[in-house]
Amino acid sequence: xxxxxxxxxxxxxxxxxxxxxxxxxxxxxxxxxxxxxxxxxxxxxxxxxxxxxxxxxxxxxxxxxxxxxxxxxxxxxxxxxxxxxxxxxxxxxxxxxxxxxxxxxxxxxxxxxxxxx
Amino acid sequence: xxxxxxxxxxxxxxxxxxxxxxxxxxxxxxxxxxxxxxxxxxxxxxxxxxxxxxxxxxxxxxxxxxxxxxxxxxxxxxxxxxxxxxxxxxxxxxxxxxxxxxxxxxxxxxxxxxxxx
Numbered sequence: 001x002x003x004x005x006x007x008x009x010x011x012x013x014x015x016x017x018x019x020x021x022x023x024x025x026x027x028x029x030x031x032x033x034x035x036x037x038x039x040x041x042x043x044x045x046x047x048x049x050x051x052x053x054x055x056x057x058x059x060x061x062x063x064x065x066x067x068x069x070x071x072x073x074x075x076x077x078x079x080x081x082x083x084x085x086x087x088x089x090x091x092x093x094x095x096x097x098x099x100x101x102x103x104x105x106x107x108x109x110x111x112x113x114x115x116x117x
Numbered sequence: 118x119x120x121x122x123x124x125x126x127x128x129x130x131x132x133x134x135x136x137x138x139x140x141x142x143x144x145x146x147x148x149x150x151x152x153x154x155x156x157x158x159x160x161x162x163x164x165x166x167x168x169x170x171x172x173x174x175x176x177x178x179x180x181x182x183x184x185x186x187x188x189x190x191x192x193x194x195x196x197x198x199x200x201x202x203x204x205x206x207x208x209x210x211x212x213x214x215x216x217x218x219x220x221x222x223x224x225x226x227x228x229x230x231x232x233x234x
Contacts, residue, residue: 003161031220042121042208042224043162056221089160095220103150103169106222108162 002026004109006092012115018080021112025073025094032069033106034077035091043091049075079114087116120144121209121225128230130199137184138194138228140209149213151192152222153183156206165207168192196230204232 005024013019025032030051035043046065048056051072060067064083069075079086093106122141130136142151153165168176168183176183184193196203206229210222 033220040226042210042226043222044224045221048220091160091162093162103152103167104220105152105164105167106162107164108154111160113160 004092004094004107006090006109006112008112009110010113010115012117013082014117015084016081018078019082019114020079021077021090021092021114023075023077023092023109025075025092026096026107029094029096029107030072031095031097032075033093033095034067034075035093035108037089037091037111039088046077082114082116084116087114089113119225120223121211123209123225123228125228126226128228130196130203130230130232132201132232132234133198135195135197136199136230138196138207138209138230140192140194140225142190142192142209142211144190144211144213146213149211151183151185152210152212153181153192153194154208154210154224155203156208156227158205162208166194199232201232201234204230206230 007022032049034046037043047060047067049069052069067077089111091111093108095106120143149170151168154162156162166176166178166181168185175185180197182195206227208224208227210224
């Protein structure tokens, strides 16, 4: 079974430029998460989707960040314009209530490391 | 107050020895779950083990076990017979609320484990 796929793995941009990250979750997983991981910290949730609906975006800085999940499968996270402080790793994760697991663990992708110059 | 505290920024362990990684948590919710994830240098978060607040026994998964002390609000990860491939960052995380109906994971800052040959 394929895991969570993210692209690109690395991205270097100049400040004020736009950037987009793509995530393909595990097949059949209806819940998708985007996390931000700063250097030396644990991941912090940005947004959670149930199918195509964003059900928790309270931590998403909406002035510059946006996200979408078309047809409840792939998702894109966008930053426009990027700032120096956005340099971090952006992780995507997915989970499924019907996976058979009683604790609904989240499966993570390898992340996109963003560097803003 | 921090919800998840990992007090060991870095740990060293000799190959084949056991090591304990500390995690304390803070919640007033009687129903919660505790997770441990491993993050190697490749960046992907790998789920290791789960402990539910109502579980009567400590969780075990192969070489991983969780020393759950509810009264002390601690959930330490024990890795037995350390291997070189265990060198990575380890994150403790908590999910508050009952079962699969709650989703948000709160992560600690992590512990970097280095296994010495």
